[in-house]
Amino acid sequence: MNKASKHDASKPLRNAVRPPESYEPWETHNRIPLPVIWIALALGIWGTAMLFEDQTSYGVAQSEREAGEMLAHGAAESGEAVFLANCSTCHQPNGVGVRLAVPPLDGSEFAKAGPEVVAQIMLRGIDGPIRVKGFTYDGHMPSFATALSDAEIAQVAAYVSTRFGGQEAALSPANVGTLRESVSGRDSWQGGAELASLVAGLPPQPAMSERTESAINPAVSDLIFAGSGNVWACASCHGGLGQGVENTPRLAGLSEGYLAGQLRDFRDGARYNEHMVFVASALSDAEIDGLARYYAGLRVASTAGPSLGGDLARGEEIALRGDWGQGIPACFSCHGPSGFGVAPDFPALAAQQPAYVASQLAAWAGGHRNNSPLGLMDQISAAMSERDRRSVADYLATLPAVPAVGPDAIAQLEGSDDGR
Numbered sequence: 001m002n003k004a005s006k007h008d009a010s011k012p013l014r015n016a017v018r019p020p021e022s023y024e025p026w027e028t029h030n031r032i033p034l035p036v037i038w039i040a041l042a043l044g045i046w047g048t049a050m051l052f053e054d055q056t057s058y059g060v061a062q063s064e065r066e067a068g069e070m071l072a073h074g075a076a077e078s079g080e081a082v083f084l085a086n087c088s089t090c091h092q093p094n095g096v097g098v099r100l101a102v103p104p105l106d107g108s109e110f111a112k113a114g115p116e117v118v119a120q121i122m123l124r125g126i127d128g129p130i131r132v133k134g135f136t137y138d139g140h141m142p143s144f145a146t147a148l149s150d151a152e153i154a155q156v157a158a159y160v161s162t163r164f165g166g167q168e169a170a171l172s173p174a175n176v177g178t179l180r181e182s183v184s185g186r187d188s189w190q191g192g193a194e195l196a197s198l199v200a201g202l203p204p205q206p207a208m209s210e211r212t213e214s215a216i217n218p219a220v221s222d223l224i225f226a227g228s229g230n231v232w233a234c235a236s237c238h239g240g241l242g243q244g245v246e247n248t249p250r251l252a253g254l255s256e257g258y259l260a261g262q263l264r265d266f267r268d269g270a271r272y273n274e275h276m277v278f279v280a281s282a283l284s285d286a287e288i289d290g291l292a293r294y295y296a297g298l299r300v301a302s303t304a305g306p307s308l309g310g311d312l313a314r315g316e317e318i319a320l321r322g323d324w325g326q327g328i329p330a331c332f333s334c335h336g337p338s339g340f341g342v343a344p345d346f347p348a349l350a351a352q353q354p355a356y357v358a359s360q361l362a363a364w365a366g367g368h369r370n371n372s373p374l375g376l377m378d379q380i381s382a383a384m385s386e387r388d389r390r391s392v393a394d395y396l397a398t399l400p401a402v403p404a405v406g407p408d409a410i411a412q413l414e415g416s417d418d419g420r
Contacts, residue, residue: 078155079152079154079155079156079157079158079160080159082148082152086144089320089338089339090102090141090337090338091105092337095111095160098337098340100137101137102137102337103130104132105160105164105165106164107165108132108133108164108165109133109202111160111161111164111165111167112161112165112167113199114161114167114169115160115161115167115169115171116157116175117199118156118157118161119154119171119179120183120198121195122144122145122148122156122157123143123145123153123176123180124183125144126141126188127141127188127189127301128188128191128193129193129206129207129208130191130195130205131192131202131203132192136206138299141188142400143188149173150174150176153176154170154173154176158171191205191208192205192206193206193208219287219290220287220290220291220294223291224240224294228282231279231282234291237275238250238251239303242295242298243302243303244303244304245303245353246355246356248353250302250303250304250351250356250401251295252295252401253298253351253401254295254296254341255296255341255343255344255348256293256296256343256344257343259295259296260288260292261345263280263283263292264285265371266280267280267288272369299401300401302350302351304352304354305354305398306395306397307397308355308358308393308394310354310387310394310395311387311391312391312394312398315393315394318384318392318395319331319332319339319349319392320332323388326388327383328380328388331349331396334376335347338400339396345373349399350400351397351399351401352393352396352397354390354397355393357389361384361389361392362381362386365382365389
């Protein structure tokens with residue numbers, strides 16, 4: 001190295017130029033090489049993709065986990081709406097049933113047996129006496145095989161088992177389809193006696209008895225099936241089992257007090273129908289009571305069905321909730337749960353012939369019938385449109401028939417505080 005180039009760093013250079021006091025150092029920015037940019041972009045894209053994949057995987061895993069946890073609950077919850085629309089009219093939304101008439105679901109041995117048992121009952125229906133929670137019921141439960149799909153029956157069965165039986169179990173539509181095939185062509189369950197073969201551990205069930213007509217004395221039997229003198233037989237219009245047809249009403253299952261009261265109204269001029277006035281005017285009080293007792297004791301299936309082109313959803317709304325905006329109370333608020341009637345003044349409406357119901361509503365609205373307690377039906381019918389009358393009549397025709405209540409059931413109820 002040249003000696004002249006040597007310099008002691010501790011000594012200031014002579015002639016060195018000092019920067020001004022406002023000077024700030026800076027450095028020239030060179031361009032980032034393209035390969036580095038490409039690498040950074042690739043890393044960014046890869047990170048974003050991994051983040052999206054993680055989120056997707058998490059969502060799928062969460063959905064699968066929730067589906068597993070909610071398998072039983074989901075089926076039951078989705079069945080609530082189907083239950084309320086198809087089952088609660090009789091069994092009530094809270095599953096307590098109707099005293100003496102419809103057995104409870106809440107806490108019943110059958111709800112506790114699980115959804116497969118409930119589904120099989122729904123597919124076949126029940127036609128015979130059944131003992132539930134210590135009480136005997138003799139009613140008719142229709143089959144829902146043609147009314148509900150496999151999925152809907154599965155949902156209702158899961159809901160009933162979960163809500164009223166405490167069984168956390170689901171049932172798939174495929175399972176119901178298999179059950180449907182196994183019961184195809186079979187009649188209704190013949191009461192609790194046959195159901196005992198399906199549900200293990202049931203309490204003793206009443207025997208099934210063939211019963212299509214109540215006990216009747218010969219004189220009353222002649223009035224019903226042969227007529228008396230110039231009066232034609234009751235069965236010639238109402239049918240041998242009192243099921244009615246078209247504009248001729250169903251008498252089977254109506255309360256004894258109501259039937260006797262209407263016959264006396266015909267006889268005494270409080271209610272008018274040309275044919276019935278002619279028949280009733282020839283009847284004694286004893287004959288009226290005998291006829292009323294016979295028809296009240298009948299337990300026969302419904303022959304009614306929608307025939308007036310009414311809106312069933314509208315009919316259901318009026319029957320269950322009314323339409324207070326039009327001044328129309330719910331039918332069942334007076335005629336009882338499920339339209340089973342409240343003796344002696346409010347007759348059963350369930351399974352009544354729709355043409356008869358519509359014609360009577362029109363008669364009240366037009367002032368041609370006026371024997372309703374406190375004139376209630378006169379006002380209510382007048383508030384209903386013709387369309388609403390047809391809708392209500394058609395809806396009531398879809399309901400199961402009123403079951404007969406025997407003296408044994410009444411005696412059993414009188415000895416207990418709970419008739420459910």
